[in-house]
Amino acid sequence: MSAVLEVSGLRKQYAVVKRQLLRRRVTCAVHAVDDVSFTVRGGETLGLVGESGCGKTTTARAILNLVRADGGEVRLDGQDVRPVLAGADRAAMLAVRRRIQYVFQDPYLSLNPRWTVTEAMREPLRVHSPGQEREWNARVAELLSTVGLDPRHGSRYPHEFSGGQRQRVGIARAIAVQPEFILLDEPVSSLDISVRAQILNLLAALQDRLGMAYLYISHDLSSVRFISTHVAVMYLGRIVEMGAVDEVFAHPRHHYTAALISAIPVARPGAADTRTQLKGEVPSALNRPTGCAFHPRCAAAMPVCRSVDPVLAPMGPHSLAACHNPI
Amino acid sequence: MLSIPVSAQDKPLLAVEGLRVQFPTRDGVVRAVDGVDFHVGAGETLGIVGESGSGKTVTSLSLLRLAPPPARITAGRVVFEGEDLVSTTPARLVAIRGRRMAMIFQNPATSLNPVLSIGRQLSEILRWHTGIGRKPALDRAAELLRLVGIGDPAARLKQYPHELSGGMKQRVGIARALLCEPALLLADEPTTALDVTIQAQILDLLAELRTRLSMSMILVTHDMGVVARMADRITVMYAGRVCETAAASTIFDAPLHPYTRALLESVPRIDHSYSGARRVLPSIAGRPPDLLHPPAGCRFHARCPEAVPDCARIMPREISVGPGHTVSCIRRGSPAETELAA
Numbered sequence: 001m002s003a004v005l006e007v008s009g010l011r012k013q014y015a016v017v018k019r020q021l022l023r024r025r026v027t028c029a030v031h032a033v034d035d036v037s038f039t040v041r042g043g044e045t046l047g048l049v050g051e052s053g054c055g056k057t058t059t060a061r062a063i064l065n066l067v068r069a070d071g072g073e074v075r076l077d078g079q080d081v082r083p084v085l086a087g088a089d090r091a092a093m094l095a096v097r098r099r100i101q102y103v104f105q106d107p108y109l110s111l112n113p114r115w116t117v118t119e120a121m122r123e124p125l126r127v128h129s130p131g132q133e134r135e136w137n138a139r140v141a142e143l144l145s146t147v148g149l150d151p152r153h154g155s156r157y158p159h160e161f162s163g164g165q166r167q168r169v170g171i172a173r174a175i176a177v178q179p180e181f182i183l184l185d186e187p188v189s190s191l192d193i194s195v196r197a198q199i200l201n202l203l204a205a206l207q208d209r210l211g212m213a214y215l216y217i218s219h220d221l222s223s224v225r226f227i228s229t230h231v232a233v234m235y236l237g238r239i240v241e242m243g244a245v246d247e248v249f250a251h252p253r254h255h256y257t258a259a260l261i262s263a264i265p266v267a268r269p270g271a272a273d274t275r276t277q278l279k280g281e282v283p284s285a286l287n288r289p290t291g292c293a294f295h296p297r298c299a300a301a302m303p304v305c306r307s308v309d310p311v312l313a314p315m316g317p318h319s320l321a322a323c324h325n326p327i
Numbered sequence: 328m329l330s331i332p333v334s335a336q337d338k339p340l341l342a343v344e345g346l347r348v349q350f351p352t353r354d355g356v357v358r359a360v361d362g363v364d365f366h367v368g369a370g371e372t373l374g375i376v377g378e379s380g381s382g383k384t385v386t387s388l389s390l391l392r393l394a395p396p397p398a399r400i401t402a403g404r405v406v407f408e409g410e411d412l413v414s415t416t417p418a419r420l421v422a423i424r425g426r427r428m429a430m431i432f433q434n435p436a437t438s439l440n441p442v443l444s445i446g447r448q449l450s451e452i453l454r455w456h457t458g459i460g461r462k463p464a465l466d467r468a469a470e471l472l473r474l475v476g477i478g479d480p481a482a483r484l485k486q487y488p489h490e491l492s493g494g495m496k497q498r499v500g501i502a503r504a505l506l507c508e509p510a511l512l513l514a515d516e517p518t519t520a521l522d523v524t525i526q527a528q529i530l531d532l533l534a535e536l537r538t539r540l541s542m543s544m545i546l547v548t549h550d551m552g553v554v555a556r557m558a559d560r561i562t563v564m565y566a567g568r569v570c571e572t573a574a575a576s577t578i579f580d581a582p583l584h585p586y587t588r589a590l591l592e593s594v595p596r597i598d599h600s601y602s603g604a605r606r607v608l609p610s611i612a613g614r615p616p617d618l619l620h621p622p623a624g625c626r627f628h629a630r631c632p633e634a635v636p637d638c639a640r641i642m643p644r645e646i647s648v649g650p651g652h653t654v655s656c657i658r659r660g661s662p663a664e665t666e667l668a669a
Binding site: 051052162164192193194195196197198200201204205208219221222223225226227229245246249250259260261262263264265266267268269277278281282 | 378379492494495522523524525526527528530531549550551552553555556558575576579589590591593594595596597598599600601602606607608609610611612614615
């Protein structure tokens, strides 16, 4: 049976602090991630999409306790790993971290500029599998060729590589310890278009071969459609729609999802004019609208949307949406 | 979408001929723009598409001689409204910048002056160019803010850039560019820094304004979706040279240059299902060349699926393959470039 990662009721608040002469006063809280739940299984990819500030990166970081969540559970094969990741038992924490790896958005910032690529790649091996140090260099070479780099380039430094090559190193480093889950935070956003396709192909091929599960975070819906089996759409810290990727893209039920999809200019001239234009901007998370947070921008808003917060409910067999008046 | 006005091709508003821009560096000369030709007709929108390092931004900055030092325009002409901007006097340039040809920059956060109020930075431009008084300049600025969809312009004029959201700042950037009703608007990645729903709003706004003010526009972007939506004609650049220029529909439906084809295919499509089949995007192997040591011959030959031995030797020159459709590829019949870069 393949591994299962279940996130349920994940919450993260940031206190807004007002500094006064001698004291700090917490005036209110921003709900960056608010009751987020989803499940990812081996071999699957959940695409997490939304505009900047919707909480997608905070969600991924909270899973690995890189930011400390305020509530909720992260269950790996049924066991809640949040206390383990936050706990004092280093061996247990590392055992969980080995199974869930992270690839960062910016390959320029996530590699130590003073380490050669081989040194950077030996680090996860050193941390997670003590013992067979003699085999590490061979393993590094094998990993580099797996991600399409020349193993002889292991002695080079990050600045000698292009952005795409550096992202390959980031991916090689993540798969070095044979994780079951990889959290990919905008892994192709900083890359050129022609290089983006190469990295997306690499990620798809590695998944087909190694059976890992991905949480793929992106604001680029086209790449999400390509790489994902499932997709969750976030708005102001909450998931507003979730389901099988083709179902959500072909038949979005939440009005925000529909607007988000139709906002993407399609690479076909004259394809434009069936779009649902969104008015206004994403409200500040500081004053989240009452009821459905999307109602001030929603063309189909009803009186109930202003007062009652909708919950995620099944919309047919393949998707869930939180909307009082679904499409 | 506008069709190509035939008359505009006879006497274009802007004609760029053989433009070369070089950056002398310690390691050698970087040929960022290496012999680029295109033109923009009245009322027309030209999309310039390319990856980073293709020279699209340096090209657009060089039109107004704004490319940052050590950039040098070493050859070519930029004929705008009958005047060559490469050889004209600095005084003439100052009179043209912002008045006849204006720019919208990629990052609205850094292109506005943080210590001046919105009203101050908008009215200053008007007063500089037209010499009108403070009060009428502020009134005109408020009118422009309303035109770009900013509510309560009187209050906004008193605000500073940090008080505005990214989308709002870009609207101010557009208002600033339109103050003097320029004949040509240069928009360099105007929506790249914005979220997609805000991007859609800004693109709609630009489309409406160019019709209402009958402006020409050059839209520089790496996003094929954005040019498909906005451009009448498209110029595709690679490594400092133009690969192909054609009407937007031709570029998307019948592209001829191998790079244009590869570029279009390598972008995942939002309206296409990838489940079921093996997930493989047609990708371009390798990466764009280092312009310090550009490859001989066609700049794209090392990555080109159709390359023949001659491609590594002969630099192709633009050839016309149909009405308004030019391509630089010896596999499509391009002759060799005669005057090779010195």
